[in-house]
Amino acid sequence: MATDVFEKQTMLVLLILLPLFLGASMQRTTTPAIRHVLRGWFPNACTLVICTPPETQERHQGTTIIGLPAVQELRGEKGDSNNPEFEVLQTQIRDLQTQLDVLKAFIIKTQQVLLTPHGVIVGEKIFKTDGTRGDYNAGRATCSHMGSTLAVPRDAAENSAVQQIVIWHNANALLGINDMATESKFEDLNGNVIGYSNWAPGEPNNKGNEDCVEMHPDGKWHDRGCLLEQLIICEF
Ligand SMILES: [Ca+2]
Ligand SMILES: [Ca+2]
CATH class of the missing domain: 1.20.5 (Single alpha-helices involved in coiled-coils or other helix-helix interfaces)
Incomplete structure (x- = not known):
């Protein structure tokens, strides 16, 4: 009876000491990286060691998919x-x-x-003319025929680009802007109120019912009658 109790106690001590022994043994035989993983995760150590690919395989994963x-x-x-x-x-x-x-x-x-002298690139936009002149409707038709629209400068850089063409041709140019729908509410060809303008002093004045817009060689804008023929500049 006493022997049985002694054997059970011995087995219990071995069961307690065995994991500690295995842990010390594995820390001596594993790589520093694996020991780092095992630290604090001893109960799952065997699972981790078995599932971790050999170091050489791990280093080569993803190295040759595109040859680099x-x-x-x-x-x-x-x-x-x-x-x-x-x-x-x-x-x-x-x-x-x-x-x-x-x-x-x-x-x-x-x-x-x-x-040059018919077009200018600014950002991702190109302003260009073929030198023809026409009124507002003719200008819209001409640009549409070329797969574009009448020029609408959206900022100072674009205005300067259009101005260059106007200077080269020494002619006032039509812009794709009007206030036909509502007086003094200038819109682009999509019906959106313009966010940028460069009106000349005293303009727009709607003198004699002016609903279209032209640019002069100084880069300034004037509202003018839509039937006046001006240089047609398109934007792409
Ligand atoms: Ca007007
Ligand atoms: Ca005017």
Whole structure:
């Protein structure tokens, strides 16, 4: 009887000490990274060790999908940028960006040269004329025929762009703006009240019922009769 009690006590002590022994043993045999994971998660240690892929496989995951090394791989195991390959890649990207900027500037300059004196690029918009003149309805039809609309400067930069064409042609130009619907409420061709304007002093004055708008070579706007023929400038 006493022997049975002794054996049970011994088994109980072994059961208590066994996990501690295994934990110490695993901490000696696992990698620093795995020991870090195991710390504080001892009850699931075996599950974690079994499911974690070998270190070599883990390092190669995601490295060859598009034929280029993964960023983590190039950065080095410590996540820094001291890896020579990473530095070379960074330099190549900077060089390509510089070349791209030069190319974009060259394309814009080339387009500008080809457009002058009939068109100007500003932002993503192009203002252009074919030199024809017409009244408001003719202007709308002409631009529509070219897949565009009458020019509506939306800010000072766009106004300056249209002004350049007006100066080159030395003629007042039609704008796609009117107050036909409500007097003194100037709208664009979509019926939206304009958010930018550059009226000349004393304008708009609706002198003799003026419901259309033209730009003079100084870039200033005047309301004028819609039947007057002016230079037609379209925007694309
Ligand atoms: Ca008016
Ligand atoms: Ca006027």
